[in-house]
Amino acid sequence: RALPALLRLGLRCGCGEAAALRAMGFSEEQARRLRELQPSLGPPSRQEAATQLLLLGLSAEAALELLERSPALLRLPAERLRERAGELRRLGLDGGRAAAGAGSGVGETPRR
16 A cells, blocks of 8 residues: 555655656666656556556566566556456465466456
């Protein structure tokens, strides 16, 4: 619950995206790499995605690697990200590791 508060604080104080990401636990290099993902999206999209992944128990490095492999996650609406994070928690995600046999594809964008 502290991460969303840090996210809001970073945006409200005008500290900038880099400072907000650093407050969330990303190193300077990790924050730079994250800011380079989907540059057309605003900072709130990147920060919301990172927040949800960190709340799932992923490390900053694991969250960044997942977003680099699946940048489409950054385009999901914040509410949908929260729903998917909730689905992963219900499936037993603990510290970034899904329980054995947990369904795959929960974090993927739907196919049409």
